[in-house]
Amino acid sequence: MSEALATRRLIVRLLAVVVGMFAFGFALVPIYDVMCQAFGINGKTAGAYQGGQVVDEQRQVRVQFLATNAADMVWEFRAKADDLVVHPGASNEMLFVAYNPTDKPMTAQAVPSVAPSKAAAFFHKTECFCFTQQVLQPGERIEMPVRFIVDRDLPADVKHLTLAYTLFDITAAQVSVAQTTP
Numbered sequence: 001m002s003e004a005l006a007t008r009r010l011i012v013r014l015l016a017v018v019v020g021m022f023a024f025g026f027a028l029v030p031i032y033d034v035m036c037q038a039f040g041i042n043g044k045t046a047g048a049y050q051g052g053q054v055v056d057e058q059r060q061v062r063v064q065f066l067a068t069n070a071a072d073m074v075w076e077f078r079a080k081a082d083d084l085v086v087h088p089g090a091s092n093e094m095l096f097v098a099y100n101p102t103d104k105p106m107t108a109q110a111v112p113s114v115a116p117s118k119a120a121a122f123f124h125k126t127e128c129f130c131f132t133q134q135v136l137q138p139g140e141r142i143e144m145p146v147r148f149i150v151d152r153d154l155p156a157d158v159k160h161l162t163l164a165y166t167l168f169d170i171t172a173a174q175v176s177v178a179q180t181t182p
Helices: 003-039 117-122 171-180
Strands: 061-069 076-079 083-086 091-099 106-115 123-128 134-136 141-150 160-169
Touching: 061 076, 061 091, 061 141, 083 091, 091 134, 091 160, 106 117, 106 123, 106 171, 117 123, 134 141, 141 160
Parallel strands: 061 160
Antiparallel strands: 061 083, 076 091, 091 141, 106 134, 106 160, 123 141
């Protein structure tokens, strides 16, 4: 086999690997969504609620609230109650409490998740502390509301939802952005 033929085969193989890697990069998002749906993790909440204010008084859904800190977050973070029984279509509110026990200002961002994932599309947050970054001064404690509606179209077999928040310390990210801004 000639050296030119061997070089050409190598180039074709390398190009095939590059094309395969590029295709795999595009396939990651759908693969991730399928895996999340299959395992019931990382449920993304629905967008704005388009339904009217018709409340299904005949049906009750238990919404459980979980509050956890990311590994490097030192704040105290919790829901005011462990759960709430709601009627689909009704507007509801839960308060979360955050406390900065440190001696320096800190910035945090909450990331929500709804389980089971098939119910996430039926959970509408109308107001949430997770929409904005939270800045707490040393020793400051705040109550942060989340207002939500469980859609009347929630599948009948779903009787329990879990709204979980993970709180991340983004103070260092905020400082580096401020330093790079002219």
